[in-house]
Amino acid sequence: MLSIRNLTARIGENDVLKGIDLEIKAGEVHAIMGPNGSGKSTLGKVLAGHPAYEVTGGEVLFDGRNLFELAADERARAGIFLGFQHPIEVPGVSNASFLRLAYNKKAESQGRDELDPLEFDDFIQEKIRLVKMDGSFLDRSLNEGFSGGEKKRNEILQMCVLEPRLAILDELDSGLDIDALRVLGEAVTSLMAPDRALMIITHFPRILETIQPDQVHVLSAGRIVRTGGMELALELEERGYDWLKAEVAPAGRA
């Protein structure tokens, strides 16, 4: 589904990604772990098309198409979803209206019927149960005044509405308590299907107890330095990241 080959990217003068290779097949869950500043979030933003990052080399194929030929909104309609680490507050736009707009724009591009407000209301009620969100959040402005946890819940609600083929969740676990993390983890897991895939970007292995990864990749200084299974995540929990840096550094100099 997603092939990343020797991807390099920078923001401003800063080279952040220095050659990423990664293959994600339909039905798989991949975890991207790594210390702060290793390029985890950048990878997510580059894949989603954030305009501040410049791709300087390599290629990314999504379902065989060159991802970089698509603008951010086209990628979204093609099925890529980025769950933001820090979702943006948009005062003056109601959450429910925004969700319906996003749903309908995607439906339109796929030739499906759009939902009118009443139909959408039935649809969304089912989704908010999935993420255990209080219905009053639908009437509020998009993310405005939401706590960190409420924003994350809203990200997963958007994911439930858009049902992406590839969801990239950037530090879903930050700002969430254990119960909320379990609820959202279960909601995310319930959206998995053989034709969908997940990329979980995280600092901590806890979220991976609910969303079981097929592969765990460790990013350091813009490269994947190790790939393994859940046991790698557990090892990181035990030992931290420093031992990896120490191991990798000599190779980096070579």
Add this chain to the structure above:
Amino acid sequence: MAAVMERPLLPAILAQPRPAGWEPRRRQAEARLETLDWPGTRQEAWKYTDLAALKALDFTPGALAMVDITARILPEARGSRLVFVNGRYDSHHSNTSNLPAGVRLLNLASASELAHELGSLPTPGGTDPFAELNTARFQDGALVIIPKGIHLEAPLHVLYLSDQDGGQATCSLPRLFVVLERDASATLVEEFQGRGRYLTCAVAEVIVKENASLSHERIQRESAEAFHFSSLAARVERDGQYSCRTITFGGSLSRSTPQITLAHEGANLTLEGLCLLDDAQLADTHSFIDHTVPRCISRQTHKTIADGKSLAVFNGIIYVRKDAQNTDAQQQCRGLLLSTQARVDAKPQLEIYADDVKCAHGAAIGQLDPEAMFYLESRGLRPALARNLLTYAFASDLLAGIPVPSLKRQLRQTVLARTNAEHLETLP
């Protein structure tokens, strides 16, 4: 003085005989006008507002003409509507059948003694020649007195319509004076609209007495060729609440000058402005909030969306006098530029002479937030739609508090259309 005047201000209007009444104030205003030259950009108050286009035109006094007000009717105000056409009272389209008993409604032009006793100022705004012109020559106006303890259920809708006369540009000089006695409360909607080329020089005065509460909406939808000057002077007394919102859509050149005096302790003011500009429109807001006594609160928010080659000017002074301890004043000015040629000149000012106050102000002018754009695009919204949605959102919070549902709906539609976001009809 006369020797240095390049051209007298609006000679055809001043050549009209002085209407009866309002003496000696009309005579005094006229005398001041004779010494005043056209305001020029060398004066601080007119620095960015060039009147050259206005100077080149002649205006004749407007007359009562046939109008169609259907599109402007507010269902909530069917029985509490005053209509002025070209500055003349239109009794046919006005309807005050639903005003509660005790509410007094008079023609301001023939009630100068009472107006004076109630505290009307000769000319609010000091040296503003357009307000002086109104004082010197206004022919019809409304004096509304809401008596003690009366709550006006329906909004009072004052509609000012203007129309050019054949090919001739006209001039309207409407005037309004509203007094809320102790414990009274009301909603007032002033709305300006017109066709063709004309000049409006409007004056409104408001007095909110002890513990009274007024919500005042001023909607400026003048024609694209119109010139509009509106002077507002308000005084808020002990524990009075005054909330005033000016929404500017129209006019080739418009200027709004709200001057609000917080005159007794506990007075509370919310002053809001929203300007949506395009093409070569110029909209100028010069506000003055005068904290004269302790323990008053003021909140000012001014927002502009400027597209095309438009120019928005905001000059807002919050003046805290020496005795006005424990003043709580906040002023915020925000501008959104949608084109590279649009401009917002903002000058928020705090002048504080008291030492124990809580005052803050800020100005932020810029483009749409790229992070917010990316967020919406990452959910599949095309860039144009994301831009329109964010533009609408920028304006919409100032519409949320409008207490007249039909007016709020109308204004939302106008703002949606102006931001090309019509299809977002279900947004809050």
